[in-house]
Structure formats: structure tokens, C-alpha cells
Amino acid sequence: MIVKPQLARLGLFDAKVPRYTSYPTAPHFSNDVGSSLYGDWISDIKPGSSISLYIHVPFCRRLCWFCACRTQGTQTDNPVIAYVDVLKAELDLLAARLPEGVTLSRLHWGGGTPTLLNPDLMRDLAAHILDVVPLGPNAEFSVEIDPNEIDEARLDALAEAGMNRASIGVQDFDDEIQKTIGRIQSYDTTRKAAEMIRERGIHSLNADILYGLPHQTKTRMTESVQKLLSLNPDRVALYGYAHVPWMAKRQQMIPSDALPTPEQRLDLFDTARRLFMWDNYAEIGIDHFATQEDGLTRALKTGKLKRNFQGYTDDQAEVLIGVGASSISRFPQGYAQNAPATSAHTKAIREGRFSTSRGHLFKGQDILRSRLIEALMCDFKINSAEILRDHGISVSELNQMYQSANAAFDNLLSITEDGLFIPPEARPLTRMIARSFDAYDLSKAGHSSAI
Ligand code: SF4
Incomplete structure (x- = not known):
């Protein structure tokens, strides 16, 4: 069973991580x-x-x-x-x-x-x-x-x-x-x-x-x-x-x-x-x-x-x-966000155009990693068969991802033929485990406490 000192050593009480x-x-x-x-x-x-x-x-x-x-x-x-x-x-x-x-x-x-x-x-x-x-x-x-x-x-x-x-x-x-x-x-x-x-x-x-x-x-x-x-x-x-x-x-x-x-x-x-x-x-x-x-x-x-x-x-x-102002949309192609300030949003719409001010175009492994993170956040597990079927990644590359996440968490995760699982006692660490599948540099963004 995982205990507070182990969670502390793994950084749960200090980490700032996205809510994904x-x-x-x-x-x-x-x-x-x-x-x-x-x-x-x-x-x-x-x-x-x-x-x-x-x-x-x-x-x-x-x-x-x-x-x-x-x-x-x-x-x-x-x-x-x-x-x-x-x-x-x-x-x-x-x-x-x-x-x-x-x-x-x-x-x-x-x-x-x-x-x-x-x-x-x-x-x-x-x-x-x-x-x-x-x-x-x-x-x-x-x-x-x-x-x-x-x-x-x-x-x-x-x-x-x-x-x-x-x-x-x-x-x-x-x-x-x-x-x-x-x-x-x-x-x-x-x-x-x-x-x-x-x-x-x-x-x-x-x-x-x-x-x-x-x-x-x-x-x-x-x-x-x-x-x-x-x-x-x-x-x-x-x-x-x-x-x-x-x-x-x-x-x-x-x-x-x-x-x-x-x-x-x-x-x-x-x-x-x-x-x-x-x-x-x-x-x-x-x-x-x-x-x-x-x-x-x-x-x-x-x-x-x-x-x-x-x-x-x-x-x-x-x-x-x-x-509406600041709202974010999601499409199979990526994300689009409206102008955050109500004034800028209003101006654009009154001029007859959408106020979209920023967003993200999916590229590389974005959709694969998005699904890996969503699966962990929703089900506390990644189903390898689903990922291999839908995302064109090789078995060895996927296993390599699992192994490096597991190594970062004291081998607390369970890796089987079916996929990767977060055991119930390690669930407080889920956002941090999800972060290990995130390929973006998180150091510049201000995120909230992991707990
Ligand atoms: S300021 Fe208060 S009422 Fe307004 S969104 Fe926040 S919690 Fe709700």
C-alpha cells in the first residue's frame, strides 16, 4: 500500500500539473x-x-x-x-x-x-x-x-x-x-x-x-x-x-x-x-x-x-x-479559442467575423498522446489494443512509453499484455502520471497543485 511519505517522495505535495x-x-x-x-x-x-x-x-x-x-x-x-x-x-x-x-x-x-x-x-x-x-x-x-x-x-x-x-x-x-x-x-x-x-x-x-x-x-x-x-x-x-x-x-x-x-x-x-x-x-x-x-x-x-x-x-x-468570449472549441483538426476579452470578442463579431484569437492545430503525436492522457484520466488505464488499432504506433514504442512512465513512479504502475494500469492506491498521482505522456514543455505554464 502506498503511503503519504511515498506520495511526498514522488512529489505529489509539491507538483503543479495540468488538469488535462x-x-x-x-x-x-x-x-x-x-x-x-x-x-x-x-x-x-x-x-x-x-x-x-x-x-x-x-x-x-x-x-x-x-x-x-x-x-x-x-x-x-x-x-x-x-x-x-x-x-x-x-x-x-x-x-x-x-x-x-x-x-x-x-x-x-x-x-x-x-x-x-x-x-x-x-x-x-x-x-x-x-x-x-x-x-x-x-x-x-x-x-x-x-x-x-x-x-x-x-x-x-x-x-x-x-x-x-x-x-x-x-x-x-x-x-x-x-x-x-x-x-x-x-x-x-x-x-x-x-x-x-x-x-x-x-x-x-x-x-x-x-x-x-x-x-x-x-x-x-x-x-x-x-x-x-x-x-x-x-x-x-x-x-x-x-x-x-x-x-x-x-x-x-x-x-x-x-x-x-x-x-x-x-x-x-x-x-x-x-x-x-x-x-x-x-x-x-x-x-x-x-x-x-x-x-x-x-x-x-x-x-x-x-x-x-x-x-x-x-x-x-x-x-x-x-x-462567447474566451470559449474554446474542439474539432478533429484542433482547438480554437475566442478572444478572451468581451470587448475584443464583441468588436470582431460586430465586424462580421469570428473572434478566434488562438488555438492549436493537431500535429505529430498530439492525437495519440491526447487519447493516452484521456484514458488515464477517465479509466486509470490504457488499453493497448485500442491504441495500436487507432493510432499507428508500434508495440515497442508504446511499451517504451509505458516503461518510462513506470520508472518515474517507483514501478508502482502495472504493465501487462493488455496495457498500463494505475492501481487504486496510486490514483492520487494520476495527473502526474498523465504528465509523463505529455510531450510539451510544461515549465512555462502555471498549473494547479497535483492534489
Ligand atoms: S465569481 Fe462567484 S458567481 Fe461568478 S462565476 Fe465565480 S463563483 Fe460563480
């Missing part, structure tokens, strides 16, 4: 991809195929101190109304390029706070999206819902538009922790939001909570997870709080000396993890949990679990298009 929601990761994007190439990639989508759409709303009513999202605070609706017009214009540019018969497999509204749109704006935006690309059979339409920024009228509008999965942010239910991270959201507010969502027939509920927050202890983590479990979420994302005050200035409000140590972070994660497992949730990849009936659990059991910019997904669409 893409490969290569966003810091390696360059200006090789611009709006014209992005437009060509849209035109190249197979007619009649399924794609996914992510709509980004970079506005919030208040700016929580812990949050490193690029988002603007606004107390009025005016910037949001103007932004929805820009989103609609961007969707029109997309419509002009999209081949015939394309439908949506997934539609996700994220941010920021998409629920600060008023009900009329929600209806208008949803109608416009579905006019450009209709929902396909069994499509999922999910929205990130801020329990502090939702009411009956807005949920009615979303339910009428076809939302069938809701995602609520929780972070932690403890009062002192909430005050310290600058986000007050009582248990009653969250419970009421969950009830209002379910009353409208939306039975798929996701929740996000954080470990590694200031003043968090195992007892407080236990209380928060138990409160969360009382809401019966179908999926839970248990993310590590990343304290990067030099990048996210708001985090300077959070006292560094109240943060748990990396060793304590591992204990907090493990405390929450055990509670989900006792409650019969399936463990999904490195940081998600889902009920046995949930689509993520089915995808895990059938080897179809995937990873994209939103984390784990059962979506099988080859193309994911991001609409």
Missing part, C-alpha cells in the same frame, strides 16, 4: 489558428452529424473572492442585454457555415452566471440557438445555476426552453468558510434551488463542491458533504481549490495562513470521497462521483467516458463549439 481538460493544454495554444481556419473547420463538420455547443456568459452579480474565473461584475442588465445580442450574431455567423442537418448532442450554458439573464433574454437566446442547431434525440441541455441568482420565473423559462440538467455551485456549507471565501449561500437557499429545479421535472442535478478551502477541516468537510447528500445530487464534482492570488487578484482577500497544507488537502479529498462511496456513488475519474443510474456511470462501465473543457462527460460528439 485538453491536450495540449491551453497555455500551449498559439496564433496558428485564426478566424478563417476556424470557419473552415465549421464548414468541414459532417452534414447530419451531432455536435455540442457551449455558451459562455462572463457576467456575475457579485465577484466571489475564491473564484479565478474570468468574469465581470454587473448590477444592471444593460451589458448582459448587449452581450446576448453579440451571442446571437455569433450564432448567425455559425449558421452561415454549418452544413445541413447538424443537430445538438449537448447544449451547455456556463459562465460566469448564465442565470443572471432575465427570463425574456433566456427565452430569446434559447430560441435563437435552437433555430441555428436543433436538439437531437436524447440531447442534454444543461445550465449552471447560481442558487443566489435564480427564481421561479427564470427556472420556468429554462424548463420551457428544454433544460433537462441543472448544475449548482455549492463550494462548502460552513458559515465561516463561506465568509472567508466571499460567497454567502445558505443551505436553505441551495435546497430551495434544488427543489424548484426538480418541481419543474428536471431530474438531473449536478453539484460542485471544493476541498482545500480556508478553515476547512475533516469535520466541516463531513458536515458539508452530508448536507449535499441530503439534496440527492446525481453528479458531484469535487474540485481542489486553487489559491493563485498572483493571477486571480480577488483571492488576495483570502488569508493564506488559513489554507490547509497539501497533506491536509489529500485528507479532505479522501474524507469526502469515502462519504460518496458509502452512499453508493460511483467514482468517476479523478474528482467526480455519480449515482449508479447516471449517464457518467454508464459511460464509465462501457468504456465511453470522455474528458472535455467542462470536465468528465458521456458526450460522444467529435465537435464541441464554444460560443
Whole structure:
């Protein structure tokens, strides 16, 4: 059994590693991809195929101190109304390029706070999206819902538009922790939001909570997870709080000396993890949990679990298009990212062109390494037969990759004829093991703690 001193020696408590929601990761994007190439990639989508759409709303009513999202605070609706017009214009540019018969497999509204749109704006935006690309059979339409920024009228509008999965942010239910991270959201507010969502027939509920927050202890983590479990979420994302005050200035409000140590972070994660497992949730990849009936659990059991910019997904669409400032799209040819600043994005769209400012064109072993890393992050194993079948690599080259990863981790990994496996006790090291299959220079990019 692997123990903390061994994890420490292997660098778990010091390492900064990517979360691998893409490969290569966003810091390696360059200006090789611009709006014209992005437009060509849209035109190249197979007619009649399924794609996914992510709509980004970079506005919030208040700016929580812990949050490193690029988002603007606004107390009025005016910037949001103007932004929805820009989103609609961007969707029109997309419509002009999209081949015939394309439908949506997934539609996700994220941010920021998409629920600060008023009900009329929600209806208008949803109608416009579905006019450009209709929902396909069994499509999922999910929205990130801020329990502090939702009411009956807005949920009615979303339910009428076809939302069938809701995602609520929780972070932690403890009062002192909430005050310290600058986000007050009582248990009653969250419970009421969950009830209002379910009353409208939306039975798929996701929740996000954080470990590694200031003043968090195992007892407080236990209380928060138990409160969360009382809401019966179908999926839970248990993310590590990343304290990067030099990048996210708001985090300077959070006292560094109240943060748990990396060793304590591992204990907090493990405390929450055990509670989900006792409650019969399936463990999904490195940081998600889902009920046995949930689509993520089915995808895990059938080897179809995937990873994209939103984390784990059962979506099988080859193309994911991001609409809105800073959104990232993925195509079989590579990645394309819209201009991060809302002003630059708006300017480009008003001039009648996509705002694509950077991206990555897949080359060399990118697609092979992307799949090796995704397989480790999703299944904790690499199936050699699948890789040899799909990626034209030789057995000896693949084995060489396995051997060098294993050597870097005290030979903790298991290598058999079937492939490479991360044993359960070594799973805290998964992101670091995935890094050993990453051919890019990671020294320049700022990544988050491995735990
Ligand atoms: S946590 Fe949500 S509401 Fe708070 S600043 Fe971040 S995106 Fe906005």
C-alpha cells in the first residue's frame, strides 16, 4: 500500500500539473489558428452529424473572492442585454457555415452566471440557438445555476426552453468558510434551488463542491458533504481549490495562513470521497462521483467516458463549439479559442467575423498522446489494443512509453499484455502520471497543485 511519505517522495505535495481538460493544454495554444481556419473547420463538420455547443456568459452579480474565473461584475442588465445580442450574431455567423442537418448532442450554458439573464433574454437566446442547431434525440441541455441568482420565473423559462440538467455551485456549507471565501449561500437557499429545479421535472442535478478551502477541516468537510447528500445530487464534482492570488487578484482577500497544507488537502479529498462511496456513488475519474443510474456511470462501465473543457462527460460528439468570449472549441483538426476579452470578442463579431484569437492545430503525436492522457484520466488505464488499432504506433514504442512512465513512479504502475494500469492506491498521482505522456514543455505554464 502506498503511503503519504511515498506520495511526498514522488512529489505529489509539491507538483503543479495540468488538469488535462485538453491536450495540449491551453497555455500551449498559439496564433496558428485564426478566424478563417476556424470557419473552415465549421464548414468541414459532417452534414447530419451531432455536435455540442457551449455558451459562455462572463457576467456575475457579485465577484466571489475564491473564484479565478474570468468574469465581470454587473448590477444592471444593460451589458448582459448587449452581450446576448453579440451571442446571437455569433450564432448567425455559425449558421452561415454549418452544413445541413447538424443537430445538438449537448447544449451547455456556463459562465460566469448564465442565470443572471432575465427570463425574456433566456427565452430569446434559447430560441435563437435552437433555430441555428436543433436538439437531437436524447440531447442534454444543461445550465449552471447560481442558487443566489435564480427564481421561479427564470427556472420556468429554462424548463420551457428544454433544460433537462441543472448544475449548482455549492463550494462548502460552513458559515465561516463561506465568509472567508466571499460567497454567502445558505443551505436553505441551495435546497430551495434544488427543489424548484426538480418541481419543474428536471431530474438531473449536478453539484460542485471544493476541498482545500480556508478553515476547512475533516469535520466541516463531513458536515458539508452530508448536507449535499441530503439534496440527492446525481453528479458531484469535487474540485481542489486553487489559491493563485498572483493571477486571480480577488483571492488576495483570502488569508493564506488559513489554507490547509497539501497533506491536509489529500485528507479532505479522501474524507469526502469515502462519504460518496458509502452512499453508493460511483467514482468517476479523478474528482467526480455519480449515482449508479447516471449517464457518467454508464459511460464509465462501457468504456465511453470522455474528458472535455467542462470536465468528465458521456458526450460522444467529435465537435464541441464554444460560443462567447474566451470559449474554446474542439474539432478533429484542433482547438480554437475566442478572444478572451468581451470587448475584443464583441468588436470582431460586430465586424462580421469570428473572434478566434488562438488555438492549436493537431500535429505529430498530439492525437495519440491526447487519447493516452484521456484514458488515464477517465479509466486509470490504457488499453493497448485500442491504441495500436487507432493510432499507428508500434508495440515497442508504446511499451517504451509505458516503461518510462513506470520508472518515474517507483514501478508502482502495472504493465501487462493488455496495457498500463494505475492501481487504486496510486490514483492520487494520476495527473502526474498523465504528465509523463505529455510531450510539451510544461515549465512555462502555471498549473494547479497535483492534489
Ligand atoms: S463563483 Fe460563480 S458567481 Fe462567484 S465569481 Fe465565480 S462565476 Fe461568478
